Amino acid sequence: MNHSYEVVDVFTSQPLRGNPVAVVLDAQDLSSETMQTIARWTNLSETTFVLPPTDMQADYRLRIFTPRSELPFAGHPTLGSAHAILKDGRIAPRHPGRLIQQCNVGLVEVTVDERDSGRELSFRLPPARIKTLNPDEVFELERIVGCRVDTLHAPATVDVGPVWVIAYLADATTVLDLRPDLAALAAFERRAGVTGLTVFGRHEQGGTAIEVRTFAPSCGVDEDPVCGSGNGSVAAYQWAQHILPPGGCEYLATQGRRVGRDGQVKVRVDGQGHVRIGGACVSCVEGVLAV
Numbered sequence: 001m002n003h004s005y006e007v008v009d010v011f012t013s014q015p016l017r018g019n020p021v022a023v024v025l026d027a028q029d030l031s032s033e034t035m036q037t038i039a040r041w042t043n044l045s046e047t048t049f050v051l052p053p054t055d056m057q058a059d060y061r062l063r064i065f066t067p068r069s070e071l072p073f074a075g076h077p078t079l080g081s082a083h084a085i086l087k088d089g090r091i092a093p094r095h096p097g098r099l100i101q102q103c104n105v106g107l108v109e110v111t112v113d114e115r116d117s118g119r120e121l122s123f124r125l126p127p128a129r130i131k132t133l134n135p136d137e138v139f140e141l142e143r144i145v146g147c148r149v150d151t152l153h154a155p156a157t158v159d160v161g162p163v164w165v166i167a168y169l170a171d172a173t174t175v176l177d178l179r180p181d182l183a184a185l186a187a188f189e190r191r192a193g194v195t196g197l198t199v200f201g202r203h204e205q206g207g208t209a210i211e212v213r214t215f216a217p218s219c220g221v222d223e224d225p226v227c228g229s230g231n232g233s234v235a236a237y238q239w240a241q242h243i244l245p246p247g248g249c250e251y252l253a254t255q256g257r258r259v260g261r262d263g264q265v266k267v268r269v270d271g272q273g274h275v276r277i278g279g280a281c282v283s284c285v286e287g288v289l290a291v
Helices: 034-040 073-089 134-144 174-179 182-192 229-238
Strands: 002-009 019-024 048-053 060-065 096-105 108-113 120-124 131-132 158-159 163-168 195-204 210-216 221-224 249-254 261-267 275-291
Touching: 019 034, 034 060, 034 249, 048 073, 048 158, 073 096, 073 108, 073 120, 073 163, 073 229, 073 275, 096 182, 108 275, 120 229, 131 229, 134 182, 158 221, 158 229, 163 229, 163 275, 174 195, 174 210, 182 195, 182 210, 195 229, 210 229, 229 249, 229 261, 229 275
Parallel strands: 019 048, 060 096, 163 195, 210 249
Antiparallel strands: 002 019, 002 275, 048 060, 096 108, 108 120, 120 275, 131 158, 158 163, 195 210, 210 221, 249 261, 261 275
């Protein structure tokens, strides 16, 4: 059977510079096993499947798969799938400028901002549950990444559906130079029951606030080019650690340069600590998936 299919590059307005997500737009007849097989075949960090909602408040339902497993939520697949849905025209938002996505973490609001420069999408991060790593885990993490982490702001797990270990490094250069032991990291992820590791460090100058990198080898993704939920977890972590201004702020994060990309992630945190993650999207592949 044929299924409409797109590959959308997320967190970029230039094709091939962001993080691609494969989107299957009419997936009602596909089993979970077939979805996982397709995700393994596309071999992208995530592949999504658009379905009719079962919650009357939602505009659509989304299932999200890595090459090895299903995720309850993920950031760049949320934005890329919304872009494909709007472009395809199959689903009209019931509320101007807003889509409601149903996924395994619950309902996620996606804001649609039409600008002269193009459409920008953003999502509100699900509530974050944060737990500090114990000293033994921090010691093991430092051995895996090969450098010291900021222990004044101790590494923590941030659960927003996917569960990221978040670590604050000395600066952006340290982040870019990182060469983690991926086999050891995968074992650590499995033992800790986490999705992966996201690290960040500050830029000393320029228009970008922080550099971010995300690793999830236990999910079959050695390095995620540009990670929405990872960036959202970094923002939630910074808020909880009182690194961000108490009244909230907006900043730009960059990610992907070590894998040949140039992702631009717009982050907004309000005075209550609510996080929004946004950016541009562009379709790179349109066609039919014959399964």
